[in-house]
Each structure stands twice: as C-alpha cells, then as structure tokens.
Amino acid sequence: MTHAERKALRKGSHRSGMIESTSAGSIIADIVIIIILSIVAISAVVPLWHTLMSSLSDGQTLFRTDGLIMFPVGKPTLAGYKLALRDSSILRAYGNTLIYVAGSTFFGFVLNVIGGYVLSRKCKMRSHLMMAVTLTMLFTGGTIPLYMVVRRLGMVGTRWALMLPHCTNGAFMVMMIKAFDSVPESTVEAARIDGAGHLRIMFQVMLPQCFSFALVTMVNTAIIAWNAWFSASIYVPTDKTRWPLQLWIRDLVASNQDFLNWTNPDYSRYLISYCVIMLSTLPILLMFPLFIKRLEKGMARGGVKE
Numbered sequence: 001m002t003h004a005e006r007k008a009l010r011k012g013s014h015r016s017g018m019i020e021s022t023s024a025g026s027i028i029a030d031i032v033i034i035i036i037l038s039i040v041a042i043s044a045v046v047p048l049w050h051t052l053m054s055s056l057s058d059g060q061t062l063f064r065t066d067g068l069i070m071f072p073v074g075k076p077t078l079a080g081y082k083l084a085l086r087d088s089s090i091l092r093a094y095g096n097t098l099i100y101v102a103g104s105t106f107f108g109f110v111l112n113v114i115g116g117y118v119l120s121r122k123c124k125m126r127s128h129l130m131m132a133v134t135l136t137m138l139f140t141g142g143t144i145p146l147y148m149v150v151r152r153l154g155m156v157g158t159r160w161a162l163m164l165p166h167c168t169n170g171a172f173m174v175m176m177i178k179a180f181d182s183v184p185e186s187t188v189e190a191a192r193i194d195g196a197g198h199l200r201i202m203f204q205v206m207l208p209q210c211f212s213f214a215l216v217t218m219v220n221t222a223i224i225a226w227n228a229w230f231s232a233s234i235y236v237p238t239d240k241t242r243w244p245l246q247l248w249i250r251d252l253v254a255s256n257q258d259f260l261n262w263t264n265p266d267y268s269r270y271l272i273s274y275c276v277i278m279l280s281t282l283p284i285l286l287m288f289p290l291f292i293k294r295l296e297k298g299m300a301r302g303g304v305k306e
Contacts, residue, residue: 048281055080055274059267080271084252084279089240093248097226100162100244104225105218108167112217115168116176117202130177137170147234159242161235166224172217179213180206226284249276 050069054062058074065073084090119129146165147156155161183206191205207214229246236242243251253273 051274051277051281055271055278057271059270063267063270077268079268080275081279083268084272084275087252089243089248090245090252090276090279092241093243093245096159096242097245099159100228101222101225103159103163104167105222107164108172108221109214109218111168112172112176113202113207113214115173116180117198117206119173119177120180133170133173133177135170137174143234150235156235157239158235162228162231162242162244163225166228166231167221168217172221175213175217176210179210183209223284226280245280249280252276 046068053069053072056076056078057065057069057072058077059079061074062069115133119126119133150156150161150165155164187205187209188201191201196205227246229244229250232242232244232247240248253276
C-alpha cells in the first residue's frame with residue numbers, strides 16, 4: 001500500500017466515524033469525575049488512617065495531641081490492643097456477631113429470593129403486593145411497634161430477635177424482583193416444558209443468571225448486621241452473653257471515659273476507643289476484596305442474553 005493510499009484510508013476512517021477524537025467536554029467531565037472520586041476516597045481513607053495511627057500511639061502523648069494524626073505520636077505501642085483483647089468478652093462478642101451476620105444473611109437471602117421470584121411472576125395480586133413492598137420503603141411503623149411485634153412472637157431476649165426482624169427490607173426485595181424480571185422468559189418456558197417445578201426454576205434456572213443481584217443483597221445484609229448494635233440494646237439489654245461486638249465496643253468505650261478520675265490513670269485506656277474501632281473494622285476490610293471478586297463472578301454468570 002502506497003503512502004497516498006494509507007493517507008486516504010486514514011482520512012476515510014475519520015469521516016466514517018471509525019476513529020473518534022476526544023472532545024473538550026468529555027475531558028472536562030473526566031477531570032471532574034476524577035476529582036470527585038478522589039475527594040470521596042480521601043474522605044474515607046483519612047479517618048481510618050487517623051484511627052489506625054492513634055491506636056498505635058502512646059496514650060499519654062496522644063491525650064495531649066490535637067488534630068489529625070498521620071503518624072504514631074510518642075513511642076509506638078500495642079498496649080491498647082493488649083488491653084482490649086485481655087477481656088474475653090470481646091472474643092465472645094466476635095462469635096456472637098458472626099452468628100448474627102451468618103443468620104441474617106442466610107434468612108435474608110432465602111426471603112429475598114423467594115419473595116423476588118413470587119412477585120416477578122404474573123399473577124392477579126402482583127400489583128397489590130408490589131405496592132405493599134414499596135410502601136415499606138417509604139413508611140415504617142417505628143421502634144415501639146416493631147418491639148411489640150417481636151415481643152408477641154416471643155423472641156425478646158433471644159438471638160432470633162437480632163437476626164430475623166432486620167434480615168431484609170423492601171429495597172432488597174425490589175432488587176430481586178427486577179433481577180428475576182431480567183431473566184429471559186424463553187429460558188423459563190423451556191424449563192417448564194422439561195417438567196421443572198417452581199423450586200427448580202427458581203434456584204437452578206433463574207437464580208444462577210441473576211446471582212450478582214442476590215450477592216449484592218447478601219453483602220449489604222452482612223454489613224448491616226456486622227455494624228448493628230441498637231437492636232441488641234433493645235432486645236437483650238442485660239444479657240451480655242448475647243451482645244454483639246458493636247454493643248460491647250459502645251459499652252467498653254463508655255466505661256473508659258472516666259479513666260482520668262482514677263488515682264493512677266492508665267493512659268493506655270485512652271487508646272481503647274481507637275483499638276476496638278480497628279478491631280471491628282479489620283474483618284470488613286479483609287473480606288471486601290473477596291466480595292468484589294465474587295461480585296464480578298456473579299455479574300459474569302448473570303450476563304446471559306436471549
């Protein structure tokens with residue numbers, strides 16, 4: 001190919017739209033997006049870094065230091081972590097939290113999948129049921145009515161009260177409804193012709209194709225359950241053997257606020273609030289990359305088109 005032919009080919013490609021030039025507007029939009037995302041990332045990372053560096057600092061020096069901590073002040077120490085982990089109740093609270101997270105995630109997954117499948121099918125009551133689910137996203141009865149219902153069911157003072165009432169919500173249900181709606185109807189009809197029932201269609205045919213949506217609800221349910229403490233303070237306020245980690249942290253931090261009133265104050269107790277925050281955040285930080293990988297796998301599995 002001669003030089004003139006190559007030049008003519010490039011010119012024709014530009015004219016036909018095969019090669020697109022980046023406009024000034026798209027460059028500005030990209031810059032604005034990068035700036036906004038950078039601000040969000042910094043806003044999330046800096047407080048966590050401040051907490052980590054504070055937990056590794058000398059307690060007395062940290063008590064006298066104001067402002068943002070970017071490096072450990074004083075002599076770096078793990079005294080705060082040793083003091084926090086010395087109490088066996090922290091480990092027991094970890095176990096309770098894992099139970100509540102696993103239970104809430106499991107029951108929420110089952111309810112979301114079954115509810116999403118039922119409401120995605122064409123039936124006479126679908127519009128009424130959809131309205132009922134949507135209304136729960138706009139209006140709630142409040143804490144007192146919920147407590148009365150839980151007490152009527154006999155769950156107050158038990159672990160069930162910390163798993164079942166908040167294992168799902170209207171937003172997760174609507175997400176699963178849309179997920180099942182995205183599955184090609186021809187796939188469902190083919191399964192019915194082969195003799196598949198509702199359970200087989202739901203779990204073996206439709207769910208694998210929209211598993212990414214179910215995984216999103218599971219991850220959010222697990223995070224909500226991990227950070228929950230208010231329900232435990234209502235349903236098991238005095239039974240500390242059933243307290244989750246977050247409620248123990250709240251009680252531990254509150255009990256260490258008056259350490260200066262002691263005759264010989266232990267400034268390491270000032271570090272507890274930072275140490276327990278890091279102890280409660282670390283599992284989420286370690287598991288999040290695994291969630292990302294599974295979300296990508298779920299999206300790839302759900303990428304089925306007619």
